[in-house]
Amino acid sequence: MSGNPTIELENIKKIYPMGTSGVTALAGIDLTVETGEMVAIMGSSGSGKSTLLNLLGCLDRPTTGNYRLTGENVSAMTKTQLAAIRNREIGFVFQGFNLLGKMTALHNVELPLIYTGAGKSEMARRAAEALGWVGLTRFSHHLPNQLSGGQQQRVAIARALVNNPTLILADEPTGALDSRTSLEIMAVIQRLHRERGITIVIVTHEPEIAGYCQRLIRLKDGCIISDQPVNRPGDALADLARYPAAGEVNSL
Amino acid sequence: MISNNLQVAFNGLKASKMRAALTMLGIIIGVAAVIMMIAIGQGAQAQISRQITGMGANLLVVFPGAGTGAVRGAGGNVNTLTWEDGLAVAELDQVTRVAPELSTNATLSFANQTWTTQVIGTTPEMTLLKDWPPATGLFFTPDDVQTSAPVAVLGQTAADNLFPPGQDPVGAQIRINKLAFTVVGVLTPKGAALSGQDQDNIVYIPVTTAQKRLLGVKYVRLLNVQATSPESMAFVQTSIENLLHERHRLGAQAANDFTVRNMTSLLEMAESTTAIMTLLLASVAAVSLLVGGIGIMNIMLVSVTERTKEIGLRMAVGATERHIRNQFLTEALVLCLTGGILGIGLGYGGAKIISALAGWPTAVSLGSVLLATGFSAGIGIFFGYYPAKKAAALDPITALRFEN
Numbered sequence: 001m002s003g004n005p006t007i008e009l010e011n012i013k014k015i016y017p018m019g020t021s022g023v024t025a026l027a028g029i030d031l032t033v034e035t036g037e038m039v040a041i042m043g044s045s046g047s048g049k050s051t052l053l054n055l056l057g058c059l060d061r062p063t064t065g066n067y068r069l070t071g072e073n074v075s076a077m078t079k080t081q082l083a084a085i086r087n088r089e090i091g092f093v094f095q096g097f098n099l100l101g102k103m104t105a106l107h108n109v110e111l112p113l114i115y116t117g118a119g120k121s122e123m124a125r126r127a128a129e130a131l132g133w134v135g136l137t138r139f140s141h142h143l144p145n146q147l148s149g150g151q152q153q154r155v156a157i158a159r160a161l162v163n164n165p166t167l168i169l170a171d172e173p174t175g176a177l178d179s180r181t182s183l184e185i186m187a188v189i190q191r192l193h194r195e196r197g198i199t200i201v202i203v204t205h206e207p208e209i210a211g212y213c214q215r216l217i218r219l220k221d222g223c224i225i226s227d228q229p230v231n232r233p234g235d236a237l238a239d240l241a242r243y244p245a246a247g248e249v250n251s252l
Numbered sequence: 253m254i255s256n257n258l259q260v261a262f263n264g265l266k267a268s269k270m271r272a273a274l275t276m277l278g279i280i281i282g283v284a285a286v287i288m289m290i291a292i293g294q295g296a297q298a299q300i301s302r303q304i305t306g307m308g309a310n311l312l313v314v315f316p317g318a319g320t321g322a323v324r325g326a327g328g329n330v331n332t333l334t335w336e337d338g339l340a341v342a343e344l345d346q347v348t349r350v351a352p353e354l355s356t357n358a359t360l361s362f363a364n365q366t367w368t369t370q371v372i373g374t375t376p377e378m379t380l381l382k383d384w385p386p387a388t389g390l391f392f393t394p395d396d397v398q399t400s401a402p403v404a405v406l407g408q409t410a411a412d413n414l415f416p417p418g419q420d421p422v423g424a425q426i427r428i429n430k431l432a433f434t435v436v437g438v439l440t441p442k443g444a445a446l447s448g449q450d451q452d453n454i455v456y457i458p459v460t461t462a463q464k465r466l467l468g469v470k471y472v473r474l475l476n477v478q479a480t481s482p483e484s485m486a487f488v489q490t491s492i493e494n495l496l497h498e499r500h501r502l503g504a505q506a507a508n509d510f511t512v513r514n515m516t517s518l519l520e521m522a523e524s525t526t527a528i529m530t531l532l533l534a535s536v537a538a539v540s541l542l543v544g545g546i547g548i549m550n551i552m553l554v555s556v557t558e559r560t561k562e563i564g565l566r567m568a569v570g571a572t573e574r575h576i577r578n579q580f581l582t583e584a585l586v587l588c589l590t591g592g593i594l595g596i597g598l599g600y601g602g603a604k605i606i607s608a609l610a611g612w613p614t615a616v617s618l619g620s621v622l623l624a625t626g627f628s629a630g631i632g633i634f635f636g637y638y639p640a641k642k643a644a645a646l647d648p649i650t651a652l653r654f655e656n
């Protein structure tokens with residue numbers, strides 16, 4: 001891998017066509033995220049967090065400005081090229097898990113591999129490996145509704161990492177989970193970062209979650225108003241060990 | 253990628269089995285209807301073709317009387333035609349053979365069995381003209397005709413009804429209207445005509461025997477004339493008209509007291525009418541297939557809306573527009589083709605049942621099967637395309653946000 005930063009944004013603007021003037025969701029963002037960084041994005045509702053994450057995830061294109069992903073200018077790419085980039089370079093983790101309800105955990109994890117053109121046996125092998133990595137081998141053949149929220153989110157993480165992406169984007173990954181399960185998920189994400197060296201960007205409104213990242217970016221009205229390193233980032237696994245055992249079962 | 257597509261499509265369909273089955277039902281019924289209608293139509297056509305060849309190729313029939321409407325003895329004098337006319341016609345150019353017919357209903361008896369059937373006086377030319385040889389024994393000979401011999405050739409039905417099983421009719425003495433006849437042959441079974449009439453319920457005797465012994469007349473009821481080729485039929489028809497006009501000593505201005513009909517062209521007309529009927533029936537059936545196709549489109553549209561979030565997710569993990577479009581197209585195609593194959597089975601079974609129950613001949617042809625398969629695949633692509641295109645055009649962000 002070259003020395004290119006994972007993310008380079010240059011004066012990114014996103015204006016949604018609406019009425020006569022349009023809605024400015026991002027008003028000129030400059031941002032560089034080095035490979036292997038773990039970044040939190042915070043901001044009040046409507047500040048442009050999701051819009052930014054969608055652009056970073058190549059789900060959308062900026063109105064103006066340049067976006068280079070590991071040195072490649074993706075703002076000039078076609079939809080089909082963007083789909084390939086998403087497939088190869090990016091993993092998504094959503095607040096609502098977004099698992100396909102009629103498919104087993106294993107098949108959910110296989111989903112990105114369908115579009116890489118991998119063979120059947122290779123798909124199964126790599127999906128099983130990813131599920132194993134998040135500790136859910138036992139649940140390979142369970143349907144999402146047979147899994148707890150935390151387990152479902154871990155399946156979603158396995159799906160995000162199955163293609164060995166350079167970047168994983170998480171929009172409020174713990175938003176639907178209780179605090180203990182949130183810790184578990186943050187522990188998995190920290191492992192992802194530490195053991196696999198994947199660059200991670202998390203959108204959250206919880207300061208505790210941001211506290212497990214290395215760098216915190218605050219947005220307001222589509223602008224970055226602060227960009228600082230996190231003082232002594234927490235270790236979710238260690239915090240989990242200290243967590244009161246009372247909440248272990250049946251906590252919502 | 254194709255096997256992946258199929259896998260994804262099957263999973264999608266499995267997820268809503270009941271709905272997939274009901275949607276398929278439209279296609280199943282449509283295809284079955286097409287197959288059955290074509291089978292019935294083509295069966296009828298095949299039967300008519302069989303009748304044409306069974307009746308004799310390149311056949312002209314000369315009837316007495318100037319009738320223009322009904323086929324048999326339509327008005328006027330019915331005794332203007334003689335066997336001698338037939339012998340003269342046989343001498344004409346491009347005529348292969350002539351067989352007269354003089355028919356009457358008569359009661360046959362053997363031992364204490366009786367059976368009423370149609371007895372036709374004719375000549376040995378008849379067996380050649382109809383390409384209808386005896387199964388056992390022989391047809392009577394020209395000598396038998398010369399001598400007005402009391403000999404008879406039985407159709408299978410007549411033979412079956414007169415003789416106990418196991419007894420060979422050939423050589424037996426029977427009575428026709430009390431007169432003694434010797435059975436010289438039994439014809440090969442021919443089966444039912446399209447009209448349902450049993451063609452084997454018949455007895456042939458020499459024409460002279462019928463004239464002198466049975467009916468006491470000098471005329472014949474009609475002359476079957478076989479021409480050498482289809483092309484020569486018009487020429488032969490004119491020759492017959494000229495010859496008989498002269499033989500019957502009709503004045504130059506007088507109308508013919510006989511009618512020559514081209515039977516082959518009559519039946520060919522019937523055949524093409526049936527072909528049109530088949531087309532009509534199949535078109536009506538095709539409309540039901542079309543309705544089935546619209547059902548497919550409807551369900552696919554519902555499915556796309558319901559699975560908006562899934563589509564968004566697939567796009568997020570790397571599906572291109574083409575992937576999504578092909579996924580839904582494959583689903584529609586799988587629905588239609590599966591329905592098509594089941595429909596072919598159902599149509600085939602239905603055709604068999606109809607022919608068994610109604611005695612109506614049916615023929616399921618490879619052509620109609622291919623047509624139905626192609627048609628249902630076409631419907632899958634045609635009616636699946638719009639929903640698939642709609643799915644592919646979704647914006648991943650909006651789709652991911654979709655809540656149902």
Ligand SMILES: Nc1ncnc2c1ncn2[C@@H]1O[C@H](COP(=O)(O)OP(=O)(O)O)[C@@H](O)[C@H]1O
Nearest residue numbers: 016018023025044045046047048049050051052
């Ligand atoms: N598809 C859209 N069309 C129009 N306006 C939008 C659209 N998406 C977001 N916006 C607007 O852009 C701004 C930023 O939205 P968003 O990125 O969702 O903020 P956040 O995720 O921080 O709550 C908001 O004012 C929102 O109303």
Ligand SMILES: [Mg+2]
Nearest residue numbers: 046049050051
């Ligand atoms: Mg948001």
